[in-house]
Amino acid sequence: MIKNIHFTCLIVFFIMLIGCAHIPMESVQLSEELTSMINSAQASHLRLVDEYIAERHRNTERFMEEGWIPDFLNTFVEKSKVLEDIAGADTYAAKAEKMLFFAQAALKEISKRRDSIIEALDKVELLMKDKISAHYADMLMVNQALTAHLRSAAEVTSTREELLNQLKLDPKRLIPLDDISSIVSKITNYDGKLEDLPKIVGQVKNLLKGE
Numbered sequence: 001m002i003k004n005i006h007f008t009c010l011i012v013f014f015i016m017l018i019g020c021a022h023i024p025m026e027s028v029q030l031s032e033e034l035t036s037m038i039n040s041a042q043a044s045h046l047r048l049v050d051e052y053i054a055e056r057h058r059n060t061e062r063f064m065e066e067g068w069i070p071d072f073l074n075t076f077v078e079k080s081k082v083l084e085d086i087a088g089a090d091t092y093a094a095k096a097e098k099m100l101f102f103a104q105a106a107l108k109e110i111s112k113r114r115d116s117i118i119e120a121l122d123k124v125e126l127l128m129k130d131k132i133s134a135h136y137a138d139m140l141m142v143n144q145a146l147t148a149h150l151r152s153a154a155e156v157t158s159t160r161e162e163l164l165n166q167l168k169l170d171p172k173r174l175i176p177l178d179d180i181s182s183i184v185s186k187i188t189n190y191d192g193k194l195e196d197l198p199k200i201v202g203q204v205k206n207l208l209k210g211e
Helices: 002-018 025-080 082-088 092-152 157-166 177-188 194-208
Strands: none
Touching (some): 025 082, 025 177, 092 177, 177 194
């Protein structure tokens, strides 16, 4: 947040300098240094997303291990009548076969749900990172235009206003984590139909698009 505030102040300062008759060479050099600052800010922003998603993966594992799996197994045991099948088997080998069949079926359903939730989280991560990458690409483009105009020291009042309008530097507006968190929580604690998961991911996509 502080880096973005400093970056914003520097950009606005340079744009104001464009209208001056004399452009100090130091201003051009500082403008060129903004490229590395932008790249550094982007890397930090992407690391923030990595940490955010990693925590949601941990939340998913807690939900699966402490909530969904125990509830699922209780229901699955009752519906499958596996205990009755085992009790009715004549030999230990037959009992073992019944147990193995039940375990494989249960693990298949557990893996299917875990994989689906993780896939949904991965899609959210990709949406967030795409938004960040596009944002910083725009910033680099603005800075390149700014540097070129500083070098030419031309009268560019209209360009100055255009560049100011392109400075979308509010991190909270770029990635509204509070709003995203409420949606992602539905994914990490999801116990509904798996075919409905893409609809929740779509909510994040629409939020990032400003819809």
